[in-house]
Amino acid sequence: MKKLKLKRASSVSPKSINIALFGVGFIFLILLVGAVVVIGSLLEQFTGGRIVPDKIAPSDYKLRVLQVRDMPADFEEQLSGVNRIDTMNASRMALRASTVVRVYGPGSIWPDVISFGVLMEENGYVITSAAVVRSESLIEVELYGGDRFRGRLIGYDLKTDVAVIKVDGSNLRTATFGNSDMKEGESIIYVGLGQNGIISISEGTVGGTAGVYIDTPAGYAFLNLTSTDRLSSDKHAGGIVVNSAGQIVGLRCSWAHDSYHFTYALSMNELKAVIDGITEDGYVKNRYTLAFKGETVSKVLADSLGYPRGVAVERIESISDMLNRDIQEGDIITSFAGIPVNSVEELEGFLRLPQQEEVALQVFRPADKKTFETNVFLLEDTGLYIHR
Numbered sequence: 355m356k357k358l359k360l361k362r363a364s365s366v367s368p369k370s371i372n373i374a375l376f377g378v379g380f381i382f383l384i385l386l387v388g389a390v391v392v393i394g395s396l397l398e399q400f401t402g403g404r405i406v407p408d409k410i411a412p413s414d415y416k417l418r419v420l421q422v423r424d425m426p427a428d429f430e431e432q433l434s435g436v437n438r439i440d441t442m443n444a445s446r447m448a449l450r451a452s453t454v455v456r457v458y459g460p461g462s463i464w465p466d467v468i469s470f471g472v473l474m475e476e477n478g479y480v481i482t483s484a485a486v487v488r489s490e491s492l493i494e495v496e497l498y499g500g501d502r503f504r505g506r507l508i509g510y511d512l513k514t515d516v517a518v519i520k521v522d523g524s525n526l527r528t529a530t531f532g533n534s535d536m537k538e539g540e541s542i543i544y545v546g547l548g549q550n551g552i553i554s555i556s557e558g559t560v561g562g563t564a565g566v567y568i569d570t571p572a573g574y575a576f577l578n579l580t581s582t583d584r585l586s587s588d589k590h591a592g593g594i595v596v597n598s599a600g601q602i603v604g605l606r607c608s609w610a611h612d613s614y615h616f617t618y619a620l621s622m623n624e625l626k627a628v629i630d631g632i633t634e635d636g637y638v639k640n641r642y643t644l645a646f647k648g649e650t651v652s653k654v655l656a657d658s659l660g661y662p663r664g665v666a667v668e669r670i671e672s673i674s675d676m677l678n679r680d681i682q683e684g685d686i687i688t689s690f691a692g693i694p695v696n697s698v699e700e701l702e703g704f705l706r707l708p709q710q711e712e713v714a715l716q717v718f719r720p721a722d723k724k725t726f727e728t729n730v731f732l733l734e735d736t737g738l739y740i741h742r
Contacts, residue, residue: 441543445555447600448472448545450498451529452553455482455505455519455592458492468551470592471495471519472602473528478503478521479633483591484510485608487517495521509636511628511737512572514620515591515607518632529594532601535621536560536580544582544617546593546606558582558617560595565699567647570609572737573671574647576702579610579618595619628737642705643735645674650697651686662718662725663696664688675731681717688725689716705732 451473456465471482480495487493493505503521510517536542540560548554561581567574582595595604604619631638648665656663664686670676689695690704691713711731718725 441557444596444598444600445543445545448529448543448594448596448602449553449555450527452498452545452594453480453482454496454547454551454553455480455486456494456496457486457488458494460491465494466491467591468547470545470547470553470594470606472594473497473526474531474629476524476526476528478523478526479508480505480519480521481605481629482517482519483606483608484512484515484517485591487519493519495519497521497523497526509632511632511638512739513570513575513638513735513737514577514625514628515570515609516605516625516628516632518629530599530601531622532597532599532603535623536563536595536597536603536619538562541598542582542603543596544593545596546617561616563621565702566610567698568607568609569647572735572739573643573645573673574669575609575735576698577607577610577620578624579607580604580621582617582619593617593619637736637738639734639736640708641735641737642732644676644705644730645671645733646676648687648698648701650699652697659720661686661720662688663694664718665695665698665701673733675733679715679728679730681715681728681730682719684720686718686720687715688718689714 453471453473455469455471457467457469458464459466467486469483469486471480473479474481487507487510493507494502495505496502503523505519505521508518508520538560542558542560544556544558546554559582561583563578563580565576565578568577568579580595591606591608593606594602595606597603602622604621605625607618607620610618628638646667647669649668651661651664651666653663655661667676667681667683667685667687670681670683687695687701690701693704695701695704712729713732714727715730716725716727
């Protein structure tokens with residue numbers, strides 16, 4: 355029997371051994387692939403099959419400090435179905451970059467005002483409301499997680515209610531900014547401060563967008579404001595509007611309010627140049643104003659009254675050169691630098707172009723039914739000074 359067993363053992367060939375090893379390896383490979391499939395399925399269930407927001411946009415560019423993201427034309431389609439991030443994930447993305455800004459008066463241990471802020475750069479640049487900052491005050495910034503830093507005011511813009519603060523930190527969790535305009539009916543998330551100074555989150559819907567004159571501390575400003583259905587508190591300033599990808603698309607403007615306390619926001623498209631100017635120079639350069647408030651004289655109104663189309667002068671600020679040129683409230687500006695003006699939007703669009711110090715205005719006076727021309731000096735609209 356021993357000889358028989360030895361004979362059978364010695365009869366196993368190297369070929370049989372190779373076949374056996376191949377079979378074992380094949381079985382191991384199948385088990386490995388199955389494990390990967392199972393783990394992938396579990397991860398998909400855990401994440402809801404959602405794509406990472408960074409993969410939504412095909413291209414990035416850096417606007418000096420502010421990192422913005424260029425969204426494609428079919429952004430809404432890419433966010434549809436399983437690709438849309440749910441409210442929880444989008445809110446968490448915004449929350450982790452959120453801050454609470456406290457401003458203290460000299461020698462005070464109680465904050466004079468509390469504002470919402472958001473980290474826009476990993477080295478500690480924070481966007482907050484210009485309504486709360488004062489250069490002589492102590493500024494404290496509390497980050498998500500509870501860490502507190504002393505803030506240094508970089509600059510502000512009283513026209514758009516935006517200020518930039520710097521804290522001494524590194525590798526901080528920042529927000530993702532989207533540069534698409536908010537669309538009517540779009541679902542958004544509003545992040546701000548509640549009555550007790552605690553960060554609050556609410557879902558909402560974007561309403562209409564319109565260009566209107568806002569009476570700011572630095573004078574009249576023509577801003578494209580977007581309304582939301584979210585009611586806001588006047589006690590605390592600041593706040594952000596977040597889209598379904600967790601990207602910040604708007605900032606609340608504290609100057610814009612009504613008797614119903616609805617929230618009005620400025621889109622990031624409107625604010626890029628402002629934030630860029632603040633971070634580079636401490637204020638906004640090369641922005642000009644006539645320092646007045648106007649109203650469009652439409653074709654319907656002009657035809658019915660027998661007046662030319664243009665922009666009716668409703669209010670003139672005391673610093674405006676229009677007062678020195680015999681322009682009165684009720685006059686209608688019909689051309690700017692030789693270019694016909696048909697609406698407030700057109701006139702304010704001309705003011706955003708590179709300007710000379712002095713421009714020619716054509717003005718129609720309804721009381722006399724006469725037209726005259728005059729040269730008016732433009733003012734650099736820095737947004738730094740309180741005019742009234």
